[in-house]
Amino acid sequence: MVLFAHGSGSSRLSPRNRHVARVLNEAALATLLVDLLTPEEEAIDARKAHLRFDIGLLAERLVAATDWLTAHPDTRDLRVGYFGASTGAAAALVAAAARSGAVGAVVSRGGRPDLAGRVLALVRAPTLLIVGGRDLQVLELNREAFAQLTCDKRLEIVPGATHLFEEPGALHEVARLAANWFVEHLA
Numbered sequence: 001m002v003l004f005a006h007g008s009g010s011s012r013l014s015p016r017n018r019h020v021a022r023v024l025n026e027a028a029l030a031t032l033l034v035d036l037l038t039p040e041e042e043a044i045d046a047r048k049a050h051l052r053f054d055i056g057l058l059a060e061r062l063v064a065a066t067d068w069l070t071a072h073p074d075t076r077d078l079r080v081g082y083f084g085a086s087t088g089a090a091a092a093l094v095a096a097a098a099r100s101g102a103v104g105a106v107v108s109r110g111g112r113p114d115l116a117g118r119v120l121a122l123v124r125a126p127t128l129l130i131v132g133g134r135d136l137q138v139l140e141l142n143r144e145a146f147a148q149l150t151c152d153k154r155l156e157i158v159p160g161a162t163h164l165f166e167e168p169g170a171l172h173e174v175a176r177l178a179a180n181w182f183v184e185h186l187a
Contacts, residue, residue, distance in 0.1 A: 001069060001078040002182055004033045005062050005088035005095070016164065016171055017085060020109070023175035029182050030078065032069070036061040036091070055115050058091035059098065066099050079186040081105040082125075083178060089129075090115035097122040105185035107178045110138060110163050113145035120145055126152035128181040130174050132161030154181075 002024055004017050014033075021031040035042070036058045037051055044051060051057065062082065069075045080103050084092030089111020096103040097119045106127045113120065113129060127149055131139045139157065146155045156177050161170035 001030045001032060001075055002081045002083050003065055005082055005084040005092040006036060019171055020175040020178060024179050027179040027183055034065055053087055055090045055094055059094035062091050062095040063098050066102055070102050079104040081182045081186050083107045084111050085109045087112050087115060089113050093123050094119050096125045100124045105182055107181055109174050110135060112141060114141040120148040121150055123149060123151050126185045129155045130177055131157055132163055132165055133157045133159045134161060135163040138163060
């Protein structure tokens with residue numbers, strides 16, 4: 001089961017994350033796309049853009065969803081993975097550290113793992129960071145976060161891709177890399 005952690009004003013309706021979820025489903029992986037902010041919080045965040053950077057709040061919501069999955073009879077026997085985008089990547093890493101016994105893998109797409117801070121060293125789940133080759137600032141932040149991770153880890157750079165992976169084939173490459181990582185680590 002791969003739980004999606006959206007960030008930076010995105011939602012469960014994000015076409016990019018829905019595309020990745022479809023590819024994961026084709027690889028026989030279940031997916032769950034949930035909104036980590038309530039509609040009221042999303043409305044506030046649309047004006048002030050601060051809740052999307054509240055990594056503690058987002059991680060807390062992700063932990064609650066994980067706890068629900070691991071307690072629900074239909075899903076409790078499934079290994080859990082996190083797919084985090086943008087600030088959702090930091091929330092996924094913080095939640096993975098908090099639920100190390102339940103989370104078997106993390107993938108970050110164009111994420112901000114640096115926002116997880118000191119928690120990076122506590123992550124035990126195998127972690128894949130995927131960054132666009134032309135997303136220079138985020139690439140540098142990912143390299144710094146990668147150096148702090150002590151788990152099984154890999155940094156993949158999609159050549160020619162920018163932050164949103166809008167270039168032809170770039171998002172599909174993200175989905176392929178993510179599917180391979182989850183199949184390898186959640187099987």
